[in-house]
Amino acid sequence: MGKTSLHVLKGLDLEVKEGEFIAIMGASGSGKSTLLNILGLLDIHDDGSYYLNDQLIENLNEKKAAVLRNRFLGFIFQSFNLISYKNALENVALPLYYQGMKRSERNKKALFYLEKVGLKDRAYHLPNELSGGEKQRVAVARAIVSNPKVILADEPTGALDSKTSEGVMKLLRQINEEGMTLIVITHEEDIANMSDRIIRLKDGIIVSDKKVIKRKIKK
Amino acid sequence: MFDLDRWREIFQAISNNKLRTILTGFTIAFAIFLFTLLFGIGNGLKNTFAEQFAGDANNAVYIRSGKTAKAYKGLQIGRKIQFKNDDYKYLIDEFGEDIQYITVLLTKFLKAVYRNENSRYQVRGVHPDIKFLEEMELEQGRFISYFDLKRKAKVVAIGRLVEKDLFGKRSALNKYISLDGFNYKVVGVFSDPGGDNDERYIYAPITTVQAIYGNTDYIDNIRLTFKPTMNNAAAISFGKKIGQKLRVKHNIAPRDQSAIRIQNMAEASQGVGQLMFGLNLVILIIGLGTLIAGIVGISNIMVFVVKERTKELGIRKALGATPKSIVGMILQETLLITAIAGYSGLLAGVAVLEYMAPKLKDYFITNPSVSDVLVIGATVTLIIAGLIAGYLPAKRAARIRPIEALNAA
Numbered sequence: 022m023g024k025t026s027l028h029v030l031k032g033l034d035l036e037v038k039e040g041e042f043i044a045i046m047g048a049s050g051s052g053k054s055t056l057l058n059i060l061g062l063l064d065i066h067d068d069g070s071y072y073l074n075d076q077l078i079e080n081l082n083e084k085k086a087a088v089l090r091n092r093f094l095g096f097i098f099q100s101f102n103l104i105s106y107k108n109a110l111e112n113v114a115l116p117l118y119y120q121g122m123k124r125s126e127r128n129k130k131a132l133f134y135l136e137k138v139g140l141k142d143r144a145y146h147l148p149n150e151l152s153g154g155e156k157q158r159v160a161v162a163r164a165i166v167s168n169p170k171v172i173l174a175d176e177p178t179g180a181l182d183s184k185t186s187e188g189v190m191k192l193l194r195q196i197n198e199e200g201m202t203l204i205v206i207t208h209e210e211d212i213a214n215m216s217d218r219i220i221r222l223k224d225g226i227i228v229s230d231k232k233v234i235k236r237k238i239k240k
Numbered sequence: 241m242f243d244l245d246r247w248r249e250i251f252q253a254i255s256n257n258k259l260r261t262i263l264t265g266f267t268i269a270f271a272i273f274l275f276t277l278l279f280g281i282g283n284g285l286k287n288t289f290a291e292q293f294a295g296d297a298n299n300a301v302y303i304r305s306g307k308t309a310k311a312y313k314g315l316q317i318g319r320k321i322q323f324k325n326d327d328y329k330y331l332i333d334e335f336g337e338d339i340q341y342i343t344v345l346l347t348k349f350l351k352a353v354y355r356n357e358n359s360r361y362q363v364r365g366v367h368p369d370i371k372f373l374e375e376m377e378l379e380q381g382r383f384i385s386y387f388d389l390k391r392k393a394k395v396v397a398i399g400r401l402v403e404k405d406l407f408g409k410r411s412a413l414n415k416y417i418s419l420d421g422f423n424y425k426v427v428g429v430f431s432d433p434g435g436d437n438d439e440r441y442i443y444a445p446i447t448t449v450q451a452i453y454g455n456t457d458y459i460d461n462i463r464l465t466f467k468p469t470m471n472n473a474a475a476i477s478f479g480k481k482i483g484q485k486l487r488v489k490h491n492i493a494p495r496d497q498s499a500i501r502i503q504n505m506a507e508a509s510q511g512v513g514q515l516m517f518g519l520n521l522v523i524l525i526i527g528l529g530t531l532i533a534g535i536v537g538i539s540n541i542m543v544f545v546v547k548e549r550t551k552e553l554g555i556r557k558a559l560g561a562t563p564k565s566i567v568g569m570i571l572q573e574t575l576l577i578t579a580i581a582g583y584s585g586l587l588a589g590v591a592v593l594e595y596m597a598p599k600l601k602d603y604f605i606t607n608p609s610v611s612d613v614l615v616i617g618a619t620v621t622l623i624i625a626g627l628i629a630g631y632l633p634a635k636r637a638a639r640i641r642p643i644e645a646l647n648a649a
Contacts (some may be wrong), residue, residue, distance in 0.1 A: 063558060063643040083563045083639065091560020102555045102646060106256030119560035124245060163559070 031225035032069075039170070042197040043204045044213035047222035053206045054175060056222070060204060061094050061173045062086045074170060091119050095164030095201075099176035101156040103148040109135060109159045110144040116167040134162040138192060154185035161192055165201065172196065174205040178212055190215045250573045260548065264541050264574070265581035268622050271534025272582045275618050276589025276610050278530060282523035284600060284608030289516060299340070299470075300373055301479050302503040303331075303462040303486070312493040321490050321499050325450075325457040328367075331464065334485055338478055341369035342464035346449050352442065353418045354406040361402060363419055363442045365449025365459075373463050374432055380413045381428035388427075389445040394452075397428035399439035419444075422452055472506055479504030527618070534622050538578070539629035546570065546633035553637045554645025563638035570634040571627055578626040582619035589615075 033056075037043055047053045058064035059071065062081065071078040074093055081089075095116075096102075103112045110131050117127035135144050138158040148156055157177060164172050174193065178186035190212060197203045205216060213219045214233055221229040254261045305321040328344045346365035351358055364370070371383045383397050396417070403412040403426075412426045424444065432438035450456060466475050483502045484494065492499040546553075553566055593608050600608060637645065 058643045061558070063646075064641055083557075087557065087560050087562040090558060096558050098646065102551075102558070104552055104555055106252065111252075115556070116559040118245060118249070119556075119562075119565070124248070167560075 033222075033225065033227045035220065035227065035230075037171075037202060037204065039202055040197070040200055041202055042194070042217045044216035044219045045204065045206045045222060046208060046210075046213050046219060048208070050224075051222040052225040053222050057173050057175050057204065057206050060171070061096060062090050063096075087119075091116060091167065093170045095167065095169040095172045097157070097160050097164050097172065097174035097177045099179040101148070101153075101160045101180075103156060103159060103163075105148055108145050108147050109140060109151065109162075112148070112159055113163045113166050116163060120167060131162070131166055134166045135159070137165075138162045152185075153181050154188060157181060157185075157189050158192065161189065161196070165196055169201070171202045171204065174203065176206055176208070178207065178209070183211075186212065246569065246572065249569060250576060253569075253573060254577065260545055261577055264538070264545065264577050264626075265584075267534065267537040267541050268578045268581040268619075268626065269585035269588070271530060271537060271622060272585030272615070272619055273589045273592075275527060275530045275534070276586055276615055277592060278526045279523060279610045279614065280589065280593040280608040281600070282519070282526060283610060284597075284606055286516065286519055286523070287606040287608075289512070289519065298505050298509050299465045299468055299475065300505045301464050301466065301482065302501075303464070303482065304501040304503070305461065306498045306501060308492055308496055309498040310493040310496045312496070313491050315491055319499075321492065323459045323462060325459065327486065327489070328459065328462060330485075330489060331462060331482065335478070335482065338466050338470065340465040340467050341372045342462065343367035343370040343373060344446055344459040345370070345461050345463060346446055346459050348449060348453050350419045350442075350453075352402070352406060354412075354415065357406045357408075359402075359405050361440060361442050363396075363444060363449065365446035366443050367446060370443060370463070371430075373465060374434065374438060376430040376432050376438075379429045379431055380411060381426070383428050383430070384443060384445050389447045392447045392451050393445060394422060394424045394448055395427045395445070396424045397430055397443045398426055399441050400429060400431045401436060401439040402442055403429050405440075420453070466506070472510055475506035476504060476510075479506060531618055531621060535625040535629075538622060538626040542574065542626060542629040543633050546630065546637050550637055550640070550645050554640070554642045557638075557642040557645065563635075566638040567631065567634045570630055570637075574626050574630040575623060578623045579619075582622055586615050586619060 031052075045053045045056060055064065059066045060073075062073075062078065065081070073089065078089075103109075104115070107115070110128060113135055114127040114131035117130060120127075122130075132141065132144060135141050138161055140155060140158055140162070143151060143155060143159075148159070151159065157180075161177075164174075172193070177193070178189055181189060186209075193203055193205065194215060203216070205212070207213050216233060218230070218232050220227055303323075305323050308315070308317055308319045308321065311317045323344070325344070328342070332339065332342060343366045348363045348365070349360055350363045351360050352363075366384070367389065368383055368385055370376075371378075376383070378397075379400060381397070384393075384395055387393075388395050396419070398406075398412060398417075406412065406417060407415070412429055415426050416423045417426060418424070419442070430439075446459070450458070466478050470478065479502050483500050486492075486500045487494055487496065490499070549570075553561075556566060557563075590610070593610075597608055
């Protein structure tokens, strides 16, 4: 992916390079979730322009948006958003279903990614049989299963305790190091410090954009 | 196009959301069940009425005689009027063009004997046209003919139950039975849709009965049918004209209803027709009402179902589901549930009707049943209603921004 430059909210200019790990911080109401939703094509921007993978996003109908989301984007939500009546494996395989992949193939692939997040033995458990950390790791597996360009995570550790949070962040770090671009929304400094670059929003405007010099966790 | 993966998704959604599935299915199944039941019972009532008036031609006119109720032309009151053969000929001469079938009836109660079996039956001396007037069906042999009348043949056609009484399981055809000592050859056995009574008659040529039992030209009454092409009003006035002519012929006061009695089915069928129309209307209203209740029910459920799934649909959209695939999934699921439920409701309704049919006979409900076309039509209507009711909210849910759907509930 070349550059993702955008012009959002009350006029903000942001370019995210391929392979970057960005944290977006800000108080609630600062517009960070809106930004992420626009980046993720979950919400529509009224003004300005957004290039995803060098492609101008405009006049996007739902069908096109669905295809782009499916191919280029992976989502991780604070509330996990797993489908309650599907087991971990089926949840992970769902994006592949919408790619039209064969069942046996997608289950294989889903299992591979579940193994990657360390949940191979929990593959056939329903979400309500999993702990919060496990659920989020299933969600991470689901986000990366389609091998997207960008992973968008909205408060991925918001519902987890600090130890579990660290595990999830390590996982995200690892994914980033394998080449995926990561954009994480958080309000926790600890979490943000695990990224490469922190962008702070206030009232819809970028107030700071800094590289993180020191990494608190090593790979 | 058959998409196995899509069906898998649907089966999983159905089997993992049992309450929702049962609610949806139950609405449809119950509506179709009630529809089948009510329509079936309604049809049963109709059948009862139809049966009550079956058995005789519905364009029949019965002509009977009695005693005069008025003095007329110097003749005293209370005079008995006796029909004779010439009345039959007179009617043919006067009304031949309007008459379809005509017969006289001369009734005797006679003891019938075959070997060791005997019993008393109503023996009717008739013309061959009685076969059509009574709507008899020949099971064996033939009916009595004009040739039998001409040679005063001692032949009879007997009812199915007469055969059963006297011959048991054997055939009566070409056997001889004795009627008060005179031997008659059985030339035919008939059944009659009018029921048991009508199947306990013995029919003989009128000429034979007149010659053997009394040696007169007396007849008891005359039956005829008017041409079916005649409309109801014409048929009613036709009946009145017969009465007038016969009263003139027998010197009876013009309005003396007791001396000449005309019973015209055209008059009765007018009333029956109105009754049937009313009954049909009631059945129709009941059916439509049930159907509308079903449509409202399924529509509500579908709105609820889609609402409940909004978040799931949002997740699916975030993962790359197109609006079309969302709408398609919901509609396919609805179709499957409603079709299966509708069919179950139909089966349950028919089963209950079958089970209850014998017990309902006491309540004037005969053979309650519904036509396949009707019930399948009702089921399809409900399925379509379900699809429309599911389509609108599904379409809206598919259009909703994923983020709104995700934030819901």
